[in-house]
Amino acid sequence: MNNLKKKNNIKLLQGNEACVKGAILAGVRFFAGYPITPSSEIAEGMARLLPQIRGKFLQMEDEISSMAAVIGASIAGLKSMTATSGPGFSLKQENLGFAIINEIPCVIVNAQRGGPSTGLPTKPSQGDMMQARWGTHGDHSIIALAPSTVKEVLALTIKAVNFSEKYRTPVILLLDEVIAHMREKVEIPPSEEVEIINRKKPSVPPDEYLPFKPDQDGVPPMANFGEGYRYHITGLVHNHEGLPTSNPQEIDSFIRRINNKIQENVKDIIIYEKYFLDDARIGLIAYGSVARAAERAVKLAREKGLKVGLLKLLTIWPFPSEEVNRLSQEVDLIIVPEMNLGQMVLEVERSVRGNCEVLSYSRVDGELINPIEILGKIQEEIKK
Amino acid sequence: MKAVINNYIREEMFPNIWCPGCGNGIVLGAIIRAIDGLKWDKNKIAMISGIGCSSRITGYVDFCTMNTTHGRALPFATGIKMANPNMKVVAVMGDGDCSAIGGNHFIHAARRNIDLTAIIINNMIYGMTGGQHSPLTPTDKFSTTAPYGNIGQSFDLVKLAIAAGASYVARGTVYHVRQSTSLIKKALNKKGFSVVEIISDCPVSYGKMNKMRTAVEMLKWIKDRTVSKKTWENLSPKEKKEKFVIGEFLDIDRPDYTELYSEVMERAKKMGG
Numbered sequence: 001m002n003n004l005k006k007k008n009n010i011k012l013l014q015g016n017e018a019c020v021k022g023a024i025l026a027g028v029r030f031f032a033g034y035p036i037t038p039s040s041e042i043a044e045g046m047a048r049l050l051p052q053i054r055g056k057f058l059q060m061e062d063e064i065s066s067m068a069a070v071i072g073a074s075i076a077g078l079k080s081m082t083a084t085s086g087p088g089f090s091l092k093q094e095n096l097g098f099a100i101i102n103e104i105p106c107v108i109v110n111a112q113r114g115g116p117s118t119g120l121p122t123k124p125s126q127g128d129m130m131q132a133r134w135g136t137h138g139d140h141s142i143i144a145l146a147p148s149t150v151k152e153v154l155a156l157t158i159k160a161v162n163f164s165e166k167y168r169t170p171v172i173l174l175l176d177e178v179i180a181h182m183r184e185k186v187e188i189p190p191s192e193e194v195e196i197i198n199r200k201k202p203s204v205p206p207d208e209y210l211p212f213k214p215d216q217d218g219v220p221p222m223a224n225f226g227e228g229y230r231y232h233i234t235g236l237v238h239n240h241e242g243l244p245t246s247n248p249q250e251i252d253s254f255i256r257r258i259n260n261k262i263q264e265n266v267k268d269i270i271i272y273e274k275y276f277l278d279d280a281r282i283g284l285i286a287y288g289s290v291a292r293a294a295e296r297a298v299k300l301a302r303e304k305g306l307k308v309g310l311l312k313l314l315t316i317w318p319f320p321s322e323e324v325n326r327l328s329q330e331v332d333l334i335i336v337p338e339m340n341l342g343q344m345v346l347e348v349e350r351s352v353r354g355n356c357e358v359l360s361y362s363r364v365d366g367e368l369i370n371p372i373e374i375l376g377k378i379q380e381e382i383k384k
Numbered sequence: 385m386k387a388v389i390n391n392y393i394r395e396e397m398f399p400n401i402w403c404p405g406c407g408n409g410i411v412l413g414a415i416i417r418a419i420d421g422l423k424w425d426k427n428k429i430a431m432i433s434g435i436g437c438s439s440r441i442t443g444y445v446d447f448c449t450m451n452t453t454h455g456r457a458l459p460f461a462t463g464i465k466m467a468n469p470n471m472k473v474v475a476v477m478g479d480g481d482c483s484a485i486g487g488n489h490f491i492h493a494a495r496r497n498i499d500l501t502a503i504i505i506n507n508m509i510y511g512m513t514g515g516q517h518s519p520l521t522p523t524d525k526f527s528t529t530a531p532y533g534n535i536g537q538s539f540d541l542v543k544l545a546i547a548a549g550a551s552y553v554a555r556g557t558v559y560h561v562r563q564s565t566s567l568i569k570k571a572l573n574k575k576g577f578s579v580v581e582i583i584s585d586c587p588v589s590y591g592k593m594n595k596m597r598t599a600v601e602m603l604k605w606i607k608d609r610t611v612s613k614k615t616w617e618n619l620s621p622k623e624k625k626e627k628f629v630i631g632e633f634l635d636i637d638r639p640d641y642t643e644l645y646s647e648v649m650e651r652a653k654k655m656g657g
Binding site: 024025030034048049051052054056058060061062064065066068069070071072073074075076078094095097106225226227228230231232233234235236241243244 | 385394397398424426427428430432435442443446447448449452453456458459460461462463464466468471477489492523551595615617645648649652656
């Protein structure tokens with residue numbers, strides 16, 4: 001009986017479908033979006049499944065309003081999500097900033113395609129890594145996760161929702177066209193086995209509630225609209241009461257806090273995996289669909305007796321600087337293959353601080369990086 | 385004894401940022417009196433605004449309030465209403481906020497006929513940024529970015545809202561404040577998308593550019609330019625263009641989006657699974 005149950009939970013799913021499953025398991029009950037390839041299957045899945053569980057789905061008039069509706073729904077108490085691709089992600093930056101400054105939990109999925117502008121619909125890319133970090137204006141922090149398998153899409157979607165609730169922040173899930181559309185075997189966990197994190201609620205009565213006064217962990221408890229706590233939310237820099245402030249001390253402590261609440265919790269937020277790094281002389285650092293090719297390249301290299309390993313990044317932002325620095329003390333060379341002109345390699349170089357050589361391997365022709373070419377790069381470097 | 389409005393404002397936020405003679409305060413008073421007349425639970429009222437002078441209104445009232453991004457009050461409000469249909473959701477916008485940067489959201493909120501009330505304070509100018517013309521600045525009037533006269537044709541928000549699918553559409557002015565209060569009250573109580581445009585004055589930015597530097601001059605101009613619907617209908621096409629016409633323009637019943645969505649959930653339960 002148990003085996004049968006388990007068998008029924010094993011599905012052949014597309015990355016976008018796994019994202020929908022993960023979101024619903026994590027408690028997402030509101031989705032607003034606008035059609036865009038290669039993310040549309042997420043909206044379609046939500047449109048079909050959410051009403052069945054009394055969740056709300058809205059197709060909005062554009063990407064900007066989708067982001068606005070998601071924030072509104074989150075403030076009204078529903079775990080909320082939207083999904084898009086590059087051009088839509090650009091449009092969402094305005095209200096993404098609003099969610100950051102008001103610490104509104106929500107998840108934004110960006111199934112990356114080649115850019116800039118309309119770019120390459122629909123070929124894979126990792127061109128939005130820096131936009132995920134710095135796309136909206138002003139000093140801010142962000143969490144961004146990047147799965148490399150369909151199974152990880154499911155798991156990291158759940159993580160994304162949980163992080164957004166725990167840290168009161170938007171979380172970006174960075175897929176790419178390959179991960180979004182690829183089908184793989186996934187075991188769907190029973191809902192009772194899924195860890196769920198809900199936003200902290202105020203423990204004080206409404207007349208004592210200060211909506212932006214942080215607890216020890218830097219995160220203020222969040223009252224939903226309609227629950228008896230009346231307060232103000234504004235895109236202006238605000239004080240503990242949520243009211244606009246021009247007091248330099250209040251401004252400084254606010255801006256630092258909304259950054260620090262993420263930076264000071266990197267141990268909880270950063271997720272990575274190591275392959276064959278114990279005795280490696282060359283370390284690959286990769287993420288998203290490129291990490292699959294990198295993993296295969298490591299296996300091929302090992303078959304040839306080459307001491308190569310892989311650090312696969314699942315959390316992209318905040319960047320796992322400490323882990324990369326540690327790796328740089330153990331290897332002679334780090335190679336960073338990416339489907340962009342070298343975005344995360346800059347963060348790797350910053351973290352390595354000259355401890356070892358760092359090389360970028362980039363591809364921007366809309367084609368996947370394959371294991372053979374990574375292996376070729378490794379062999380070329382060994383020959384030097 | 386405290387005035388009615390004192391029960392609804394955040395006193396710590398006063399004095400407000402508005403210039404002397406600004407019509408925003410009159411509209412704030414009208415909205416509060418309208419809400420007071422309905423005896424709504426303050427905890428269940430969400431008031432949402434965008435960006436601009438008028439959008440600061442949400443900071444001054446003791447509801448669940450949100451001062452969002454420029455032009456986006458309605459989509460934020462839509463998210464709140466969909467997530468919690470028990471909330472009474474009101475969006476307050478300025479003319480540029482609603483009809484320029486937020487124009488697309490305005491027509492789609494009307495098309496959905498979602499149960500929200502949109503109150504547009506139309507002072508025919510971007511005041512906060514110093515007096516640039518908006519899509520509601522009358523033709524031939526002056527602004528800092530139309531120093532030789534505005535050649536643009538202005539939107540008729542009433543017609544736009546009716547064409548786009550709203551359930552209730554009305555217009556008032558800050559001079560006719562009692563009438564405006566009752567129009568707002570009716571709009572708030574209306575199921576579906578309700579729109580009230582309030583013609584307002586901005587002596588500092590609009591008046592400065594158009595030879596009406598005081599609030600009194602501006603209010604007199606608004607008064608003289610305003611006619612009732614009935615009077616307006618008998619005017620010549622040329623005269624019609626020069627007037628602000630006030631009153632109720634539409635009051636119909638059709639299902640709002642949250643009701644229709646409830647049906648979707650029922651259908652999904654039966655058909656899906």
